[in-house]
Amino acid sequence: MTTTVSTPSSIIPEPRRPWLATPRQRAEVFAVIFIAAIIDISLVAITPLKGKLAYLGLFLIIYPALDYLVVRAQRGKSAGSDALFRALVNFSMAIALLPIVSILWTVWSRGHKGLHWNLFTQDMHSASVTDPVLTHGGLIHAVIGSILIVVAALVVAVPLGLLTAIYLTEIQGKFTRPIKFLVQSMSGVPSIVAGLFILAAIVYPVTKTFNGFEGSLALAILMIPTIARTAEEVLLLIPHDLRETGLALGGTQWRTVQKIILPAARSGLVTAMILGVARVAGETAPIVLLTGGGDTTNWNLFNGPMGTLPFYIWKGFGAGTDESFQRAWTGILVLLVVVLVLFALARFLGGRRNSK
């Protein structure tokens, strides 16, 4: 009785992924989509239904139904329901994505016409609302102002939000429940209320003048609950063993939190910060109320009016000329890009060590 080796062990075969769809299976999927589209078009043609919405709506019914029938005929009933469910999930994703893509597309198509190097080298102090967009003025003052104000808001809100989260999860004192309740209800505070609070508590009684930092404070009020709640969720996910291990090694509670818990939660805490920034980056009401909205580049948060992107956009739409509309759309585009870059940067910095 011999046993033969089917492949000599020195020859390594090509890695395969037999579970991926074969070209034939992929072709079948496209065939189903194609047939569904044909049925869709002919149905719209022979019925009184009209317009893009009719095509879309009918396709959303026809494709899952056809997919279900085909898969069911090939592989049985439960495989059919699986395919139906998958089709519905994919469509829901597509429908949820539709408004986002539509917004991005609108912003790009209207905003890109105003893009020019001027934007990032000049401010608006010498340009008027009727000056041509591509040669006069820019929004560097607004970009600088937005970044300064949001960063200052982060500097105020991150320690407060994080420490609140640490109080809620690690210390768990007498006030945990009321604070949790307060933080939750605070996350629903309208942004104008935060602005009015700073106006009433700081601007009128103390400073009597507008500046960027007052805007930062209002944004910080909006950020703290978002950061605290997200950070709390993240910290709750850290296994309890880690806390006990830190304490069992003779660590104090603060050292355990500082050296073990926070590093373990690092990438989640970065997400908390990103969500906080996302909450406030486009806020307009408190900014309009508090920063004074200058047209000149101002690097000083504590002195003088400060322009920001939301303010620049708001002002552009308010001025009512073609040029100012164009500036506003371009401002939206720049705001989206700035926010995107900030997020990417935060992800990169936060994920760097964890990914090793």
Next chain:
Amino acid sequence: MSEEREKPEMETQTQTSSLAGIASGHQPSEKALGVGLEARGIHAWFGQKHVLKDVSLDFWAGTVTALIGPSGCGKSTFIRTLNRMHEFIPTAAMAGQVLLDGHDIYDPGVDVTKIRLKVGMVFQKPNPFPSMTIAENVLAGLKLANLKVENKDDLLQECLERAGLWNEVKDRLNTYGGALSGGQQQRLCIARSLAVRPQVLLMDEPCSALDPGSTLKVEETISHLSSSMTIIIVTHNMQQAARVSDYTAFFLSDGGPGEMIEVGNTNEIFSRPRDQRTENYVTGRFG
């Protein structure tokens, strides 16, 4: 060669490099349930990392095969290729064939959910579904796979009896599984995998989270089950391999991809291993 001609039905088996049955002169029993499971030239990768190299191994129906070896030698990866759980890891790739009843389970067009019905799996940590009672847990597979049975109560009792748990839980079938001890939970998980009537049961270190008493009970369960199905068990506990298995395969990685060093009758692997590395491992000189 003459022997081989006298048994033509064995010929397909002899093409593979390592046959648990042939190494020990074992022949499939009369009551064999299908040909069993044959792995041929299995390689596995995670991304660029080659983790398992050219493993060919046949599992006769109605036998227990233990896979032993130090951590990171590819045992778990190997059994996960046997019921197509390997592909859940996004960067995973593989090569080779796994034949169940003579058909490659990796053929395009194979319904993967049907493969997993035939090749069941019990995991390292007992994991009864927390939202289900004991009875619902046992019958969960039927619900998930949309299978109908004539008499659910009979099936429930049969599965729990085969898993050796019936006497302990028959009075509290409608309580939640989380209240059971770890060993009972693991036997509940075994009962759960039995309800869909798999031909093969894969067990990935089923006792590593259990105390010795519970381990013994699970081992008894494995012995009972082995008469009616094919069992493949990964274990770090060599005494356990010696107690429950008919055949033992020793896996090892020398820093590169894991390889199967030796396979054979369990008694021989533990008493007269052919390879020096196997001997070092089973005698506890390393690993």
